[in-house]
Amino acid sequence: MKELNEAIAKGGGEHVELPKLEEDKIYEKFVKTAIILTLTVGVTFGAIILSYIAIRLNFNSIYYALIQAHGHAQLYGWVGLCIMGFSLYIIPRVKNTELRSRNLTSICYVLIVASLVLRTTIQPLSFPGTRFLLPISSICETVSICLFVLIILRTILASKEKKGIFDKFFKAGVIWFLISTGLNFAMVMYIYKHALLEIPRAVFSPYVHLYLFGFVCMFIFAINIRTVYAFLDIKPVREKPVNLTFWILNLSIPVYFVTQMLADKSNVALRFSQFIVFPMAFAILAFIYGLRVFERSTRELHDVVMDRSYTKTIRTAYIWLIISTMILLVIPFLGHGSEMQKRFHGSLNHALTVGFITMMIIGYASKMIPTFKGINMHSQKMSDLTFILINVGCFLRVFSQILVGVSGKKLFYATMGTSGWFELAALGLFGYNLWKTMNTTQVVKPAEAKKLLEVTKDTKVFDIVDAYPETLQVFIDFGFSQMANPVMRNTMGRVASIEMATRMHNVDMDKFIKALNDKIAVKS
Numbered sequence: 001m002k003e004l005n006e007a008i009a010k011g012g013g014e015h016v017e018l019p020k021l022e023e024d025k026i027y028e029k030f031v032k033t034a035i036i037l038t039l040t041v042g043v044t045f046g047a048i049i050l051s052y053i054a055i056r057l058n059f060n061s062i063y064y065a066l067i068q069a070h071g072h073a074q075l076y077g078w079v080g081l082c083i084m085g086f087s088l089y090i091i092p093r094v095k096n097t098e099l100r101s102r103n104l105t106s107i108c109y110v111l112i113v114a115s116l117v118l119r120t121t122i123q124p125l126s127f128p129g130t131r132f133l134l135p136i137s138s139i140c141e142t143v144s145i146c147l148f149v150l151i152i153l154r155t156i157l158a159s160k161e162k163k164g165i166f167d168k169f170f171k172a173g174v175i176w177f178l179i180s181t182g183l184n185f186a187m188v189m190y191i192y193k194h195a196l197l198e199i200p201r202a203v204f205s206p207y208v209h210l211y212l213f214g215f216v217c218m219f220i221f222a223i224n225i226r227t228v229y230a231f232l233d234i235k236p237v238r239e240k241p242v243n244l245t246f247w248i249l250n251l252s253i254p255v256y257f258v259t260q261m262l263a264d265k266s267n268v269a270l271r272f273s274q275f276i277v278f279p280m281a282f283a284i285l286a287f288i289y290g291l292r293v294f295e296r297s298t299r300e301l302h303d304v305v306m307d308r309s310y311t312k313t314i315r316t317a318y319i320w321l322i323i324s325t326m327i328l329l330v331i332p333f334l335g336h337g338s339e340m341q342k343r344f345h346g347s348l349n350h351a352l353t354v355g356f357i358t359m360m361i362i363g364y365a366s367k368m369i370p371t372f373k374g375i376n377m378h379s380q381k382m383s384d385l386t387f388i389l390i391n392v393g394c395f396l397r398v399f400s401q402i403l404v405g406v407s408g409k410k411l412f413y414a415t416m417g418t419s420g421w422f423e424l425a426a427l428g429l430f431g432y433n434l435w436k437t438m439n440t441t442q443v444v445k446p447a448e449a450k451k452l453l454e455v456t457k458d459t460k461v462f463d464i465v466d467a468y469p470e471t472l473q474v475f476i477d478f479g480f481s482q483m484a485n486p487v488m489r490n491t492m493g494r495v496a497s498i499e500m501a502t503r504m505h506n507v508d509m510d511k512f513i514k515a516l517n518d519k520i521a522v523k524s
Contacts, residue, residue, distance in 0.1 A: 039428060070205060083219050189273055293314070457513065
């Protein structure tokens with residue numbers, strides 16, 4: 001404190017040596033492992049399963065324990081690891097604080113990967129000598145996720161930032177993650193105790209929806225609320241419909257889960273399960289309206305030169321969420337337990353997991369990871385081809401499976417059987433492109449800028465500190481502590497204007513601009 005006060009007393013005018021901080025790569029091992037898992041036991045295995053179903057013209061021709069193992073690898077290996085990795089990086093930054101219990105992240109990573117390898121390998125096998133590994137896998141998974149939740153909650157609670165509308169979505173997401181994990185542990189212990197190979201379908205299917213709508217959607221919605229207006233250059237969210245979505249969804253999810261489980265045994269539960277999809281659908285559509293994701297750009301960032309190809313991926317993901325919602329609304333009218341309803345149900349799951357969730361992962365990863373590193377994606381052509389292939393594959397799968405349910409024709413089986421290979425090609429390209437981007441260390445130097453003489457509301461944060469390093473202290477004095485990180489200055493600082501920065505941190509813009517210009521005047 002003494003040294004800092006002496007430095008402040010000296011004033012500006014002298015050269016300031018900016019701190020050099022190591023790039024934070026905490027997300028990398030999670031994301032890279034997710035890519036490996038989805039390109040092996042995930043999408044690759046899923047494509048093989050679909051082709052086999054198409055050849056046999058029978059959805060029941062596949063051993064269901066294999067489908068559950070594949071599903072678990074996708075839910076926790078692809079989706080779960082990506083969300084966990086990105087959350088560990090993003091949440092401290094949106095909450096303007098440090099990641100708490102950072103030393104636990106490696107333990108969390110090792111345990112979740114070990115659990116995934118054991119679960120996907122052991123569940124489909126009927127060897128009695130290996131079955132003891134099944135509960136071990138579930139214990140590892142439970143401990144890992146509990147550690148993750150502890151890290152995230154400690155980080156959120158340590159923040160001194162004003163609570164935002166997105167905070168409750170994060171908190172609800174971690175609660176649903178814990179509930180999903182507890183249910184998964186109970187299901188694994190059940191099949192182990194009863195020497196079964198597959199989890200009862202009446203429980204597994206509602207559990208998947210609880211995981212997707214509870215944990216996954218809550219986390220995606222939270223990140224979207226905080227960032228999508230800046231990423232897409234649109235107006236901030238409408239808070240009333242977003243708040244309405246939060247309460248309706250979180251009240252509907254447990255009702256949907258319980259009534260779906262009991263629908264075969266109770267007519268009352270069946271009617272509730274059919275009714276509850278309507279408030280759920282309304283909540284999802286209200287959120288999309290509140291997020292403004294399809295509204296025109298404000299053009300506040302029209303003069304910033306940057307790759308914005310990710311915007312079409314994020315918007316298309318929300319089109320798939322709307323499609324998912326429409327299918328959800330149709331399902332109650334198809335006859336409970338009928339083959340047609342089962343086909344529509346499968347289409348719903350695919351539209352939600354690949355169309356919305358995977359597309360959102362691709363869109364956000366294509367925006368955030370280059371931003372983290374201050375570079376562009378390795379190959380824009382690969383990004384464009386990924387976008388085309390993933391949409392073709394998802395379209396073929398979702399609508400051909402619906403048409404199989406409606407007509408049962410061989411043509412639609414054949415179309416569905418090819419869809420997985422399009423998605424595999426898309427995720428293979430995406431994985432390679434993202435991996436190369438994460439491994440890139442060279443930073444492209446910006447072009448020479450004009451001499452900055454005065455700060456205005458439109459001046460970019462990076463330009464100020466780059467021209468006058470001594471203004472860094474002004475930023476820190478006004479609460480912009482993240483400006484001490486050169487990665488943040490070199491990435492978000494190039495995009496954020498003074499007006500945007502002060503609005504995001506609730507700082508008086510006029511006072512801040514005057515303080516910056518006073519510091520520049522001393523230097524001059």
